[in-house]
Amino acid sequence: MQHTEQASESKQATERRRYPFAGVPQGMFHRIRSMNLFDTLTNQHHSHDFNSARSEYIRSRIIILCTLFTLFAPLWIPIDYLIFPEEQISIVVGGRLLLTLVLLGTLYLSHKSRGNLKLTLIALKLLVLSPAIFYLGIMALVEQEASQLIGYSFIPFLLMAFLSVFPLTSMESISIGIPLIAIMILADWFQGNLFTPVGFHDLWQISVLMIIAIWANQSQLHMLLRLYRQATHDPLTGLLNRGVLMERLHTLSKESQNAKKPLPISIMIMDLDRFKRINDTHGHLIGDQVLKTFAKILHAELRTTDVVARYGGEEFVVVLPGTPKEDAVQVAERIRVHCEQCWVSNLNNEPVPFTTSIGVGEVNLQESIESALQRIDNRLYEAKNKGRNCVVGT
Ligand SMILES: Nc1nc2c(ncn2[C@@H]2O[C@H](COP(=O)(O)OP(=O)(O)OP(=O)(O)O)[C@@H](O)[C@H]2O)c(=O)[nH]1
Numbered sequence: 001m002q003h004t005e006q007a008s009e010s011k012q013a014t015e016r017r018r019y020p021f022a023g024v025p026q027g028m029f030h031r032i033r034s035m036n037l038f039d040t041l042t043n044q045h046h047s048h049d050f051n052s053a054r055s056e057y058i059r060s061r062i063i064i065l066c067t068l069f070t071l072f073a074p075l076w077i078p079i080d081y082l083i084f085p086e087e088q089i090s091i092v093v094g095g096r097l098l099l100t101l102v103l104l105g106t107l108y109l110s111h112k113s114r115g116n117l118k119l120t121l122i123a124l125k126l127l128v129l130s131p132a133i134f135y136l137g138i139m140a141l142v143e144q145e146a147s148q149l150i151g152y153s154f155i156p157f158l159l160m161a162f163l164s165v166f167p168l169t170s171m172e173s174i175s176i177g178i179p180l181i182a183i184m185i186l187a188d189w190f191q192g193n194l195f196t197p198v199g200f201h202d203l204w205q206i207s208v209l210m211i212i213a214i215w216a217n218q219s220q221l222h223m224l225l226r227l228y229r230q231a232t233h234d235p236l237t238g239l240l241n242r243g244v245l246m247e248r249l250h251t252l253s254k255e256s257q258n259a260k261k262p263l264p265i266s267i268m269i270m271d272l273d274r275f276k277r278i279n280d281t282h283g284h285l286i287g288d289q290v291l292k293t294f295a296k297i298l299h300a301e302l303r304t305t306d307v308v309a310r311y312g313g314e315e316f317v318v319v320l321p322g323t324p325k326e327d328a329v330q331v332a333e334r335i336r337v338h339c340e341q342c343w344v345s346n347l348n349n350e351p352v353p354f355t356t357s358i359g360v361g362e363v364n365l366q367e368s369i370e371s372a373l374q375r376i377d378n379r380l381y382e383a384k385n386k387g388r389n390c391v392v393g394t
Pocket of ligand 1: 236272274275276277285287312313314388
C-alpha cells in the first residue's frame with residue numbers, strides 16, 4: 001500500500017478532495033434534523049438502547065400512577081353511594097370494580113414490559129383511556145349533569161394533566177390525547193351539552209391542557225435525548241463512546257452464540273497516521289477538525305446498522321454485524337482510499353492531508369470479545385509497521 005508521508009506536496013494535495021461535509025445530508029432536511037424535530041416527532045430514529053431506557057422511565061411513572069388509580073377507584077364507592085340514586089348505584093359500583101380490574105391488569109402489564117417500549121406504551125394507553133371510558137359509561141347511563149357528580153366532571157382534565165409527566169414523542173401524545181378529547185366530546189353529547197356554552201368551554205379547556213401536555217412531553221423527551229447522547233456519544237465526533245461499543249459488542253456476540261445459524265461479526269480497528277505530527281504542526285484545533293472529518297468519512301462509507309465508535313484519542317472501532325471478514329476488508333480499503341483523497345484546511349488555508357491504518361478481523365465465537373479486539377489490534381500494529389496507510393486483514 002502506498003505510503004503518503006509526502007502528501008503535503010502541492011500536486012498530490014490538489015488531487016485530494018476537500019471534505020467539509022462528508023456523509024452529512026445538507027439543506028433544509030439537515031437543518032430540520034439538527035433541530036431535533038424528527039427526534040421528538042416519532043421514535044423511528046431512536047436507537048434500541050434509547051427506546052429501552054425511555055420505556056423504563058415511562059414504566060416507573062405508570063407504576064406510581066396506576067397504583068394510585070387502582071387504590072382510588074374502589075375507595076370512591078362510598079361517595080358514589082351519596083351521589084347516585086339507588087337504582088343506578090349497582091351499575092356504577094360494577095363499573096368501578098371493572099375499572100379496578102383493568103387497572104390491576106395494567107399494573108401487571110407494566111411490570112412485564114421492562115425494557116419493551118411497545119408494551120409500555122400499551123400500558124400507558126390503558127392507564128389513561130380506561131378511566132376515561134369508565135367516565136363515558138357513567139355519563140351515558142346517568143341523568144344527572146356531570147357538574148353534580150362529585151369527582152366525575154374532573155376526570156378527563158385530570159387524565160390529560162397526568163399525561164404531561166411522560167417523555168413522549170408528539171405522535172405518541174396525540175395518539176392518547178385525541179381519543180381522550182373524543183371521549184369528552186361523546187360524554188358532552190350524551191349529556192346534551194355538545195353545542196352549548198358548557199360543551200365549548202369543556203372542549204376549550206381540554207384542548208389547552210392537551211397542548212400543554214404535548215409541550216411538557218416534548219421537553220422531557222428532549223432532555224432525556226440530550227442526557228442519553230451525552231452519556232453514550234463522544235462530544236467531538238458524535239460517534240458512540242467506548243463504553244457503548246463494548247456493551248453492543250457483548251450483546252451482538254451473545255446473540256450470535258445463541259443463534260441457530262450464527263451471523264459473522266467483523267471488526268475494524270483504525271488509527272490515524274502520524275496524528276501527533278498534525279497536532280504539533282497545525283495545532284489541536286486542526287487535529288480536531290481531522291478527527292471530525294474522519295468521523296464523517298466513516299458515516300459516508302458505512303451502513304446505519306454498523307456500530308461506529310471512537311475508541312480512544314485517534315483510534316476508532318467499527319463493528320460490522322452480518323459481514324464476513326473478506327467484505328469487511330473491502331470496506332476498510334474503501335475508507336482508507338477515501339481518507340487518502342481528503343484533506344482539511346489549516347488556518348492559512350493550506351491543505352492538511354491525513355491517512356489511516358486499519359486492522360480487520362472476524363470475531364471467533366469461541367474467543368472473548370477482549371481477545372478478539374487484541375488480535376485485531378495486533379493487525380493494526382502490523383499495518384503501522386508496514387509503513388502506515390494500509391489495511392491488514394490476515
Ligand atoms: N487534536 C486532538 N488530538 C488528540 C485527541 N486525542 C488524542 N490526541 C492526540 O493524538 C496523538 C496520538 O499520537 P500517537 O499515539 O503518538 O500516534 P501517532 O502520532 O498518530 O502515530 P502513529 O499512530 O504511530 O501513526 C497524541 O498527540 C494525542 O495528544 C483529540 O481529541 N484531539
